[in-house]
Amino acid sequence: xxxxxxxxxxxxxxxxxxxxxxxxxxxxxxxxxxxxxxxxxxxxxxxxxxxxxxxxxxxxxxxxxxxxxxxxxxxxxxxxxxxxxxxxxxxxxxxxxxxxxxxxxxxxxxxxxxxxxxxxxxxxxxxxxxxxxxxxxxxxxxxxxxxxxxxxxxxxxxxxxxxxxxxxxxxxxxxxxxxxxxxxxxxxxx
Numbered sequence: 001x002x003x004x005x006x007x008x009x010x011x012x013x014x015x016x017x018x019x020x021x022x023x024x025x026x027x028x029x030x031x032x033x034x035x036x037x038x039x040x041x042x043x044x045x046x047x048x049x050x051x052x053x054x055x056x057x058x059x060x061x062x063x064x065x066x067x068x069x070x071x072x073x074x075x076x077x078x079x080x081x082x083x084x085x086x087x088x089x090x091x092x093x094x095x096x097x098x099x100x101x102x103x104x105x106x107x108x109x110x111x112x113x114x115x116x117x118x119x120x121x122x123x124x125x126x127x128x129x130x131x132x133x134x135x136x137x138x139x140x141x142x143x144x145x146x147x148x149x150x151x152x153x154x155x156x157x158x159x160x161x162x163x164x165x166x167x168x169x170x171x172x173x174x175x176x177x178x179x180x181x182x183x184x185x186x187x188x189x190x
Contacts, residue, residue, distance in 0.1 A: 018068040023091055024059030026068035030082040031055070031089050036108075037099040038088075038136055042126060045086030051161055052126040053085050054136060056112055058092035061120045063147035071150050080154060084161045092120050101130045101139055111136070119146060125160040141165050142173070155180050 018026035034041050038052075045052040057064045071077055081087065090098065094108030106114060115124065115137035123144040130139040142165060144156050155177045159165065164176055171179070 018072065023094065025057050025089060025091060026064060027089075028068070028072055028078070028087075030078065030085070031087050034088055035099075036088060036090070036096060038101050038126075039099070039130075041086065041088050042101075042128075042130060045126075046128055048086060050084055050086040051128070053087045053157075053160075054090055054124040054126070055087050056090045056092055056117050056120055056122045056124070058120045063119075064121045066147045067121055067153070071148070071153050074150050077150055077154050077157075080157055080161075085157065092117070100136055101134050104135075121147060123156075151181065151184070152177060 018028045021027045032041070032044075034044075038054075042052050072081070090112060091108045092112050096108050097105055098108055098111040099105050100111060100114070104114075115135065117124075117137075121144075124136055124140040125142040125144070126136065126139055127141050141163075142156065142160050144153070148156070156173065158180075159173050159176050164171070165173070
């Protein structure tokens with residue numbers, strides 16, 4: 001029993017924390033380094049059978065650090081993201097050019113402002129098809145605003161991947177997450 005408990009604890013621990021890049025943002029193996037042309041990124045994500053997600057972060061963000069040290073390194077979370085998502089990192093205060101879906105070319109900080117994103121981390125989840133003239137913010141099927149625990153994070157990524165937002169049921173994300181907590185029956189309310 002003691003050995004089993006030790007194995008469970010080791011599996012629950014993060015495998016490693018993401019390194020900091022030259023821009024001060026955390027880097028993971030599942031983040032994509034692209035030209036940040038969102039239409040091209042969407043095409044590449046679709047070609048790989050993955051969903052496009054824009055992860056907005058900033059240097060020195062304690063909540064970003066929390067996610068990268070406690071949540072994203074967990075193998076269940078990391079492998080789900082790696083297998084199902086094409087993640088492009090956006091720097092809330094960055095100067096790298098981003099081409100929004102509507103064709104407008106802006107800096108990362110201008111794009112974040114245009115999309116109404118004020119806090120980090122924020123993750124915009126995009127559909128497989130974005131209408132002409134739409135922006136990333138208007139096209140997004142979900143927004144994950146802030147730092148959450150592993151269960152909530154995994155449930156949000158799963159909810160988007162399974163396109164549960166498009167189902168014509170009463171089960172919105174909060175109800176889905178509550179159901180998943182009950183199904184896991186692990187007592188975790190994150």
